[in-house]
Amino acid sequence: MGLGLWQHGSRLWGGEGSVERLAAGLSIALEEGLNLLDTAEVYGWGESERLLGRALKMLGASDSFVVVSKVAGFRHGESDIIGAVRRIASRLGRAPDVILHHWPPPAWASVCRVVRGLERAVSEGLTGDYGLSNYGEGLLARALECQRRLEPIALQAQYSLAYRTPEKRLLRMAAEAGMGFMAWSPLAKGALAGLRRPVSRAQRGDPVFKAASGDERLQSTLRGVAEKLGVGMAEVALAWLEARGAIPVVGWRRPERVRAAAVAARMELPGWAVEELDSVSRVYVDLWGDRYRPPSEPLIRLVPGLAQRLLLSLVGGI
């Protein structure tokens, strides 16, 4: 079970973050034995990483977590990637354990150069391992073909009861390549925990949130399973992902969410519950298309890296 830190310091999730709130959640994680954290250089344009660095220092817990961060997809040259990993380390106050390429490079850029840059970050000791994020089936195959020195250890992609496209091929491809599958938006931004109305810009702009929050059958099945098992809806939705072999990366602002994530991590969903959830969410295997396509695609891949960088820096990241 991973804990997502996009919510900390991002304007799309309500702006300023609080180091005290983040530290409170992390100390619950320590008590509960959760140690996987996920952040990115574009979350609040570095603010999520800065807050994490301060919270880890405050708790004296820098070595107690596995920290995953991501270099932006607009970086597709080796030295740009290396420079970004160094800056991530300086914001975190320690080297990241794993670096992912956050989204695929522009359509005309070389995927192999990206992989070379990530491999170099590992071999220079700037990070322990590397992986990819939001690479669909074709791009993942290309990246795996050009990997030369080191194998990527993780693939991060959207996956939940309300977005099941990865089951078509991507999950299998990751497993065959020996990559752990980190599922982002495991709760469809809170909708699968029972939230029916958006409370942030991130949720308002998300079609998967809209679909899941308005799906009465899915909502009532989740509620029914949760009541029978004596847990919350979020725990059930997260445990379903674990039953499917994924590692959910759950986002949170309120520290008590970390306690619920730990309950889910310890839970094993009974077979009848997995079957009921599989069946009520079957429509989401096909609804979003035949292949994995992150929300920003295909538009972002047609924008030159420099323009992506300028745009994101002007708006203060995501």
Ligand SMILES: NC(=O)c1ccc[n+]([C@@H]2O[C@H](COP(=O)([O-])OP(=O)(O)OC[C@H]3O[C@@H](n4cnc5c(N)ncnc54)[C@H](OP(=O)(O)O)[C@@H]3O)[C@@H](O)[C@H]2O)c1
């Ligand atoms: N690689 C990528 O491109 C990518 C894209 C998106 C996200 N991510 C990563 O994945 C993480 C999670 O994805 P996400 O933020 O899109 O969505 P998510 O985890 O599906 O949903 C997060 C929301 O769920 C709510 N929640 C969490 N636990 C809950 C519980 N027990 N009961 C009720 N509500 C609960 C949180 O509420 P509160 O805010 O009220 O606490 C939060 O607003 C992010 O933080 C980020 O690290 C990666």
